[in-house]
Amino acid sequence: MLEKIKGGLVVSCQALPDEPLHSSFIMGRMALAAKQGGAVGIRAQSKEDIMEIKKTVDLPVIGIVKRNYPDSDIYITPTKKEIDELLETKCEMIALDATLRDRPNGEKLEDLVAYIHENGVLAMADCSTFEECVNAEKIGFDCVSTTLCGYTPYSVLVDGPNIPLLKKLVAELHTPILAEGKINTPEDLAAVYEAGVHSAVVGGAITRPKQITERFVKVLK
Template sequence: MLDRIKKGLVVSCQALEDEPLHSSFIMGRMAKAAAQGGAAGIRANSAQDIREIKENVELPVIGIVKRDYPDSEVYITPTLKEVDELVDAGAEMIAVDATDRVRPGGVTLEDFFSEVKRTYPAQLLMADVSTIEEARKAEELGFDCVSTTMVGYTPYTNGQKLYQNDFAILKDFIQTISVPVIAEGNILSPEMAKTCLEIGVHAVVVGGAITRPQMITKRFIDVMES
């Protein structure tokens, strides 16, 4: 799968329950549109959406399940239950929150990773991280790749953006990590995506700038009213 998405664009086709496009049917058609545009892969949320997407495209899928638990801030594929669902749906790769936060039930990332690998030894795993330290830890544990998905979305990285200071954070990732680095998070234009590739990332994931029309509309309005 990593070969198939190398130097390519992975389109994140997601719509949460409170969003206007929330529908597995719509996400399947969104993925088909992305494929027609040249996407190399799809990132999708929930087993139901992934099954629908696979009915529409032959692209590899990075699967996640976003689910809230009362005793943890981790919500991207937080427990083995979500991993079970994604394996059953046929996700080629599974992305999990690999930040430095305790998972539901007080489970550490180390124990969670070991449990997943014991249960599904051949499953490809992506680490969604927010810092260089988390990326190093994920590489040491044995994740197949790391993604910058969580930069700016943890309490200790609040306000950070991947593109700040000429993509300084992303450059640090590339210089520090040996496994493939996937750029994801606030990549808002084709030019930004190209810059990420030039810096040396393995692939680029773009979501809201392509698949969330309410966010795209708001960016237009914000600029027009400024």
């Protein structure tokens, strides 16, 4: 899968229960639109959405399950339970929160990565800082990404991709770097590729029409 997505665009097709497009059928059609537009991979949330997407397009899928637990702030594929759900979908790669925060039930990041690999699936690290990416490489993740940059209380949120962080990761790590999060425009996508990343994931700017509408309406105020 890593070869297939190299240099291309992965489109994240997600809508949670509180979002207007929440529907596996709609996410399947979003994935089809992405494929017809030239995407080389899909990132998707939940077993149901991924099953539908896999019926609709033949692109490789990065699967996640977002779930909240009372004893942890981690919500992207937090435990083995979510990994088991994703394994049923036959997605090619599983992404999980790879921050150093405590996981639910005291589960350990390295055990989860080993478990994903035992099942013949690739593991993608969703990180928020440089140190977390370094740790993810050490643990044996197949690729590391900046998905959570700006979404942990201790990382910096910029309105756009964090280019300095991506450049540092490309220079100092050996694992493929995926840019993800706040790639809002085609120019942002060009900029992350200029920084030297292996691949890039775009979500809301393509698949969240409410967010896109808000961006237009904002200039009228």
